[in-house]
Amino acid sequence: MTSAEYRSIPQHVAKKNLAEYIATAKLNFPFEGVSWSENSWDITLFSPRRGQGKKRCVIHFYTRTVDDRHATAIPLHTEFLDFAKALFSETMRIKMLASPYRLLYGLQFLEKALIDQSIEPCITNLTNNVLDRLVTLAEEHFNKPWDVVSTVKRIVDVIEDKRLSIEPLSWVNPISFGDPPRNDRTSQTHDKTIKLPSIQAICELGSIHHNSTAINDKVTTSYVALSMLAPSRSCEVLSLPLNCVTFGESRDGPVMGIAWHPAKGGQPLTKYATSDESEKLTLDAIAYLTKLGEQARTAAKWYRDNPGQLYLPKPLEHLRNQPITMREASRIVGRELDIPACNARRYGLTPTNTFTRDPSRVWRQIGSLTPLYSFQGLEKWVLSLLPTSFPLLDKKTNLHWDEALFVLPRNCLRNDVELLHNVPDTYDTTAFNNQMGGFTSNSIFKRNEKYDRTGNPYKITTHQFRHLLDTLAESKFLSQELIAFWSGRKSPAQNEWYNHLPQEAYIEAYVKLGEEGPELDVYGPLVDKAVAMARNNAISYEDAMKIELGSIQATEHGLCRHHFSLTPCPKDKNCSQCGEFAFVKGDKKSRKSAEVQLAIFKNAVSQCQKGVDDNLPGATRWLSFNQEKLNRWQLIVDIHNDDSISDKTLISLPPPQHSQSKTSLAMQAEKLNTRTPATLHEDEAKSDGKLLDDLDFF
Numbered sequence: 026m027t028s029a030e031y032r033s034i035p036q037h038v039a040k041k042n043l044a045e046y047i048a049t050a051k052l053n054f055p056f057e058g059v060s061w062s063e064n065s066w067d068i069t070l071f072s073p074r075r076g077q078g079k080k081r082c083v084i085h086f087y088t089r090t091v092d093d094r095h096a097t098a099i100p101l102h103t104e105f106l107d108f109a110k111a112l113f114s115e116t117m118r119i120k121m122l123a124s125p126y127r128l129l130y131g132l133q134f135l136e137k138a139l140i141d142q143s144i145e146p147c148i149t150n151l152t153n154n155v156l157d158r159l160v161t162l163a164e165e166h167f168n169k170p171w172d173v174v175s176t177v178k179r180i181v182d183v184i185e186d187k188r189l190s191i192e193p194l195s196w197v198n199p200i201s202f203g204d205p206p207r208n209d210r211t212s213q214t215h216d217k218t219i220k221l222p223s224i225q226a227i228c229e230l231g232s233i234h235h236n237s238t239a240i241n242d243k244v245t246t247s248y249v250a251l252s253m254l255a256p257s258r259s260c261e262v263l264s265l266p267l268n269c270v271t272f273g274e275s276r277d278g279p280v281m282g283i284a285w286h287p288a289k290g291g292q293p294l295t296k297y298a299t300s301d302e303s304e305k306l307t308l309d310a311i312a313y314l315t316k317l318g319e320q321a322r323t324a325a326k327w328y329r330d331n332p333g334q335l336y337l338p339k340p341l342e343h344l345r346n347q348p349i350t351m352r353e354a355s356r357i358v359g360r361e362l363d364i365p366a367c368n369a370r371r372y373g374l375t376p377t378n379t380f381t382r383d384p385s386r387v388w389r390q391i392g393s394l395t396p397l398y399s400f401q402g403l404e405k406w407v408l409s410l411l412p413t414s415f416p417l418l419d420k421k422t423n424l425h426w427d428e429a430l431f432v433l434p435r436n437c438l439r440n441d442v443e444l445l446h447n448v449p450d451t452y453d454t455t456a457f458n459n460q461m462g463g464f465t466s467n468s469i470f471k472r473n474e475k476y477d478r479t480g481n482p483y484k485i486t487t488h489q490f491r492h493l494l495d496t497l498a499e500s501k502f503l504s505q506e507l508i509a510f511w512s513g514r515k516s517p518a519q520n521e522w523y524n525h526l527p528q529e530a531y532i533e534a535y536v537k538l539g540e541e542g543p544e545l546d547v548y549g550p551l552v553d554k555a556v557a558m559a560r561n562n563a564i565s566y567e568d569a570m571k572i573e574l575g576s577i578q579a580t581e582h583g584l585c586r587h588h589f590s591l592t593p594c595p596k597d598k599n600c601s602q603c604g605e606f607a608f609v610k611g612d613k614k615s616r617k618s619a620e621v622q623l624a625i626f627k628n629a630v631s632q633c634q635k636g637v638d639d640n641l642p643g644a645t646r647w648l649s650f651n652q653e654k655l656n657r658w659q660l661i662v663d664i665h666n667d668d669s670i671s672d673k674t675l676i677s678l679p680p681p682q683h684s685q686s687k688t689s690l691a692m693q694a695e696k697l698n699t700r701t702p703a704t705l706h707e708d709e710a711k712s713d714g715k716l717l718d719d720l721d722f723f
Contacts, residue, residue, distance in 0.1 A: 039149035039191045043108060046187050050111035055118040061110065064100045069413045072121050079412040080453055084125060086110060089133050104147040105136045112183060131176035134159055151190045156181065160199055171200045220492040226483035227253075227493075229475040237473060241438045244317070245460040245469050247310035248431075251283075252490040254307050255296035256498070256512040258288045259454040259487040264419040265430045267315060267322075270308070271295055281308065286422050287513030294513065311430065318433040320359055321449040326427035328408075328449070329416035335404035336447060348377045348397035350386050357403065359434065359446030373406025374398040407448055410435070418451060426451065440472070454487055461485045551607070551677035582622070583608030583615040584675075601657040602681045610664060611672030619661040626655040657681065 051061055059066045066084045086109055088099045101109055109132040116128055138159035139146040159177060163170035178198045184190050234246035251262050265283070272279045273295065281304040282297035298304035327336040337345060341357055354374055355363045364372060380394040381387065387395045416425045418432070426432045426449055435448040438456055462468040462484030469475075470482035477483055491512070498508045505517035547555075559569035582600045584607045600606045601622070608615040629651040636644030657678070664676055 033193065034188060034191055036149060036191055039189055042188050043147075043149060046115075046189065047107050047111040050114045053118055054114055056114070064106075067413060068117070068125070071117065072123070079410075079414075079451055081412060082125065084113065084129055086113075086129075087133075089137050101133070101136055102140070102146040104145060105139070108148045108189075109136070112180060116183075127172060127176045128180075130173050131180050134162060134173055135177060135180065138162060148184060148189055149191055151181075151184060151194065152192045153194060153196050156194070156196045164200070171198070174198050174200050220489060221496060222485045222489040222493055223477065223483055225477070226470070226475075226485050229470065229473075229483060230485075233469060233473050233475070239440055239472070240317070240444065241440050241460065242469055242472065243313060244433065244437055245457060247313050248457055249461075249490070250306045250310035252487065253494065254283060254298060254303060255285075256491045256494040257285075257296075258491065258513075259457065260288050261285065261513070263431050263452065263454070264422065264424055266422075266424055266428050267430050268428075269430065270311060273297060280304070283307070285513060286419075291513035291515055294510065296511065296513075314430050314433065317437065318430070318449075320446040321434045322427045322429075322432050324359075324447045325416065325425075325432055325449040328411060329425060329427055333408065335400075335407055338447065344400065346400055348379055348381075349400050349403070350381065350395050350397060353386065354398060354403055358407065358448050360443045362443055369398065373402040373404075375402045410448060410450070440467075457487050461487070546671060546674040547677070549607075549677035550679050551675070580606075582606070582618045583612070601654060601661065601678075604678075604680050607675055607677045608661065609672075610667075610670050610674045610676050616662070616665045619658055619665065623655070623658040623662050626651055626658055630655050653681075 054061060056066060056068050056071050058070070059068065064086045066086075067081060068084060069080075069082045071082075086101050086106060088101055100106060112132065113125070113128055116122065117125060122128060135148075135151075136146050138155050139150065141162070142155050142158055144150050144152075144155065156177070160170070160174055163173045167173055175198055178196075181194050181196060185194050230246055230249050233242055234250070237243065237246075248262060251257070251265070252259070264286070269283045269285075271282050271284050273282055274280075280297050282295040284293070285296045286293050298307060324336040327334075335345075335357070337357060338359075341353060344353060344357075349357070351366060351369065351374070352363050354372065358372070364374070369375075375398060377397045377399055379397045381397055382394060387393055416427070418424045418426050418429045429451065432449050432451050435445040435450040436442045437444055437450070438452065438460060460469050462470055462482060468482055468484070470484070475483055495508065495512060498511065509515075509517040555566055555569040558564070559566045562569070580600060585594075585600070585603075585605060608619075630648065633644055633648035633651055637648055660678065661676075664670060670676075
């Protein structure tokens with residue numbers, strides 16, 4: 026239904042439509058084990074994400090706080106609650122959203138906007154004015170208001186489609202798109218190269234891997250070793266099975282690889298080691314993680330086969346459902362040291378007010394009384410640590426906890442508490458981001474005193490390893506299809522987002538690598554020059570093009586083909602007017618620079634035109650000067666916007682109207698200055714003024 030067809034409807038009709046929509050949602054309720062009447066829905070099992078570890082996904086239908094940054098424990102208004110549940114339920118059933126919390130935030134702000142306008146918070150009362158108020162709230166309380174408001178727009182589309190409001194909602198999102206926050210940046214700047222990790226930080230991780238004996242350091246660097254084998258997503262690494270290692274045959278003998286299941290639609294593949302060193306490092310990391318988590322996986326297998334029962338090591342199986350000593354409790358959970366008596370309640374251990382003198386259970390001295398604690402309390406505490414998704418770790422590959430490489434003892438990423446070898450645990454991306462400098466004051470770099478030039482500990486994100494390896498592959502000029510396959514992507518078109526190779530690197534590779542280099546598309550007069558050179562010198566077009574390209578230098582605006590070892594730049598700070606200027610179509614830096622320059626000269630031309638209109642002296646010359654520069658930058662921007670020219674094409678521009686260099690200009694100016702007015706005829710004086718114009722003096 027279009028907005029033109031949607032007219033105001035009576036309140037009772039809107040209420041009837043709302044009741045039917047809620048009834049349909051209840052009938053098609055998709056969440057098993059969840060009650061509609063509850064205001065907190067645990068939907069972890071509905072659509073578990075790979076690598077989410079033991080995180081739960083719980084949706085609380087609560088109102089927002091006064092500052093709008095957190096939810097309260099107060100349910101949404103009665104008039105709004107069932108609509109919110111119905112829309113959330115139907116949206117998740119149909120679209121299977123990977124991030125359902127944004128939808129919840131949109132509903133919460135929609136309710137708040139209604140209340141702030143002193144309107145009964147029933148969705149049938151929603152108006153365009155209320156939506157405008159919501160935009161103001163989002164701008165006041167969110168750094169990225171587009172995220173919330175765009176979600177509200179999708180909610181509004183459903184309201185219009187189901188005719189749930191009495192007023193037609195001819196409303197569009199007024200906030201322009203902003204880049205969403207990503208987990209592969211260690212800085213808030215938007216420079217794309219920030220997605221690449223510091224190479225020195227990578228080297229420091231290697232040093233820590235070989236020198237540190239701390240378990241949390243070794244686990245973190247083992248994760249890094251697996252991430253550096255091939256371009257990988259964190260969830261792919263964290264969902265590797267124990268038996269992931271495989272071997273293939275090559276001309277030089279067997280080569281090690283890892284069986285891989287890409288996360289975003291790519292086909293299963295084997296990612297092979299690219300060197301002997303990489304193979305050894307990967308095998309060492311897998312062996313370390315396998316051994317460290319052996320007892321934890323044994324316990325996980327028990328819990329999978331015996332739900333609801335505490336795992337007991339074989340020497341302690343006789344203690345099931347019996348009161349236990351503190352030392353026995355410590356051995357059950359796999360602690361090397363005894364649990365301090367003051368920490369008993371942290372483990373669910375409650376005193377039974379009974380004691381034992383059994384010599385096999387008394388550890389201080391024979392005959393002393395040793396207190397006994399509740400077995401059921403410890404059992405309840407350990408079982409509570411297993412998430413609702415247990416025993417399945419990865420739904421996509423049907424991987425269970427006892428089969429996973431990254432199921433490890435509890436507390437293995439902490440250095441301030443004892444490991445619990447018999448309590449299985451798993452970890453998500455956030456845990457390893459924190460280990461490498463995220464939201465923690467105890468990162469692997471700080472623990473090992475590895476600081477950058479500013480004196481701060483290094484920082485790396487889990488996704489930066491993927492960016493680094495992709496860029497290295499691009500630097501070797503592998504085919505886009507091979508890079509996409511190696512990275513586990515569905516389409517080679519996605520490679521672009523992970524390629525941070527400077528634009529000049531492609532040109533230098535074309536010039537220096539010969540047949541091994543990449544193909545280079547060239548557009549513009551440079552093609553004609555290369556063709557003419559090839560014809561006149563009886564050489565191939567490729568050889569002629571390599572000669573014409575010369576020495577490539579990156580500039581603020583694009584690329585410069587001038588050989589600076591021969592002469593200084595003859596067109597300093599005047600790139601657009603230079604015949605040796607070129608740029609790569611689609612390069613973001615070049616495009617942004619051209620757009621900035623275009624805006625500058627548009628303003629200059631506008632001001633000069635005003636001067637001409639006011640008959641100011643010299644305004645005409647300045648108008649001509651700025652208009653020519655404006656035309657050149659407009660040409661560059663137009664080429665960047667031309668869809669008929671493919672990205673990564675090297676662009677050369679037609680010769681400028683005035684190609685005079687500043688060196689020659691200085692010589693001509695000196696020549697003019699040596700002549701006296703007495704020697705000049707009137708027509709010569711006029712021609713000198715024209716000469717200065719032609720020399721690009723203004």
